[in-house]
Amino acid sequence: MKKKQAAAMVTAAVMALSLTACGGGGGAGKDASGDKEGGLSGEITIWSWDVALAHLEAWSEKFQEENPDVTFNFEEMGVDQVYQKMTTCLQSGIGLPDIVSIEGEQMAKFGEKFPGKFEEFTDMINPDDFFPIKMSECTVDGKVIAYPWDSGPCGMFYRSDLFEQAGIKAEDIVTWDDFIEAGKVLKEKTGADMLCMAESRNDTTYRLLMMEGGGFYFDKDGSTQVDSEASVQAMETCKKMYDAGITFNNSSWDDMVAGMGADKFACIADAVWMVGSIKDAVPDQDGKWAVMPLPKFQADQEAQGASNGGSVLAVPSASKSAEASKAFVKFVMEDVDANVEGFRNYGLYPSYLKALESDVFKEGDDFFGGQQIFDLFTEIGKTVPQVNYTANFAEALEMSKNSMAKVMLNNGDPTEVLNGEQEEMKAKFGK
Known part of the structure; x- marks a missing residue:
């Protein structure tokens, strides 16, 4: 009881200080x-x-x-x-x-x-x-x-020199299955992983793939839908890449930067703001990067982007x-x-x-081989569907990170893990 009273006093003091700061x-x-x-x-x-x-x-x-x-x-x-x-x-x-x-x-x-x-x-x-x-x-x-x-708007940043060394052509990568097969070739020919993807620190790759498939944590009414077809498809694809041994664990920002500089991986799936981050992190790789849209799930699927x-x-x-x-x-x-x-x-x-x-x-960007990367991101941005973030986004994000860890690190079945997350979210958020 005393602990609760002490905590309440601390909370009240913090609130008082905060109100003073707001003044x-x-x-x-x-x-x-x-x-x-x-x-x-x-x-x-x-x-x-x-x-x-x-x-x-x-x-x-x-x-x-x-x-x-x-x-x-x-x-x-x-x-x-x-x-x-x-x-x-x-x-x-x-x-x-x-x-x-x-x-x-x-x-x-x-x-x-x-x-x-x-x-x-x-x-x-x-x-x-x-x-x-x-x-x-x-x-x-x-x-x-x-x-x-x-x-x-998000795209796939890739090392054009590593692709060339492995005999991979970006234009041949249309689907995620194509991406995985290209990743196996890249690993064999260069020793580098195909994709920088966190196993538990964030759920960025899964979330982008889920958005690309027309899904999100919540539907337009704010109800939880992490057990949807789009969500399961996204998590299954992340697991396929992980199981294929072509992913570099993005355990921290510093580790990602170090891996970038040491040629540990070839691709990063993320937003346009990564342009500046790559230039700052690896200035000596000037001219060795390029950008392509995120692969699709099916070749005949209408292009649909993602955002972060x-x-x-x-x-x-x-x-x-x-x-x-x-x-x-x-x-x-x-x-x-x-x-x-x-x-x-x-x-x-x-x-x-x-x-x-x-x-x-x-304009073309010399760091990216003269490619008109920003025009590409503009076209991608137009295809990103509307989503409903709701007041529960931050909590859903944390729960989703746990699901990534269960699937990647504990070999969990994506459908079972996401069904469990669905029930947990519904209990927490009420729908």
């Missing part, structure tokens, strides 16, 4: 107004992280050229810090920012747990102007409560400068030049289709 937020005391000559007015406080915040700060100056009565405060913090402060401040209603960056996959959690606490953009945005997956990230209960920003990562911008309803804040969000998210500069300067790959028509996204 400096927002544009409190200044109303946004469009009545003043020269545009909007108000004080806008923005919470975001590193390069995202730097980009917003740069474009705030351009916004102020038309709206000189709008002032900005910028608070840089890490992703976890943003979420901790947002949760505490949404519960108290005190100290919220006017604009906040949130990872796309996490937006549904905040929207569902705190209904009515975010401004709507439903009437301000044309959904056809953005990747479908990004619109689903921003939509909760049929309302658009955030604006799409950077996106994470990216963020959105939201405006808490408690903002005293909501009108100016929403106008700034729309301005920076739908300005073609802003999107292009965000990509050029900070690697923020946009989800705004009009920006993706710009020449910069059609």
